[in-house]
Amino acid sequence: MNYKLVEQDSDIKDIEIMSAVIWPITYKHILSPNQIKYMLNKYLSVDSIKANIKDGYTYIILYNEENTKIGFACYIINKDKVFLSKLYFLPNAQNKGYGTKVINFLKSYKLPIELTVNKTNKPAYEKYLHMGFKVTESVTTDIGEGNYMDDYIMVLK
Numbered sequence: 001m002n003y004k005l006v007e008q009d010s011d012i013k014d015i016e017i018m019s020a021v022i023w024p025i026t027y028k029h030i031l032s033p034n035q036i037k038y039m040l041n042k043y044l045s046v047d048s049i050k051a052n053i054k055d056g057y058t059y060i061i062l063y064n065e066e067n068t069k070i071g072f073a074c075y076i077i078n079k080d081k082v083f084l085s086k087l088y089f090l091p092n093a094q095n096k097g098y099g100t101k102v103i104n105f106l107k108s109y110k111l112p113i114e115l116t117v118n119k120t121n122k123p124a125y126e127k128y129l130h131m132g133f134k135v136t137e138s139v140t141t142d143i144g145e146g147n148y149m150d151d152y153i154m155v156l157k
Contacts, residue, residue: 006059019044116151
């Protein structure tokens with residue numbers, strides 16, 4: 001797996017487009033269509049990605065061995081941890097070990113890795129447990145317009 005640092009507007013647009021494919025499939029049994037649309041606009045639109053980059057987040061586009069885009073990740077490095085904000089793969093790239101490769105890449109920072117996962121996203125939750133993440137907290141966050149995120153905070157030390 002290879003990756004490319006997101007620096008150009010075309011890269012940001014690619015993430016927005018991938019998100020529009022990934023989210024409805026990933027969250028169709030977890031979130032309402034209205035909440036999916038709201039969250040895509042709030043967290044994965046071109047403008048929101050640009051704002052996150054300005055705030056210090058790093059976005060990378062992920063590629064398979066044939067140099068085809070397969071997904072993306074977003075993280076920020078703090079003095080005491082790496083926070084993995086987003087890790088998404090297109091449907092044809094899921095369950096092929098790419099997520100583990102991203103986690104192994106983040107381990108190179110030699111800091112604990114923290115992330116949030118939706119409590120009802122059982123496949124992702126179980127994969128993180130399998131990689132050694134531990135639940136440290138359960139949180140419900142009001143994200144506006146009557147929408148909430150119901151997540152576990154997980155940490156890999």
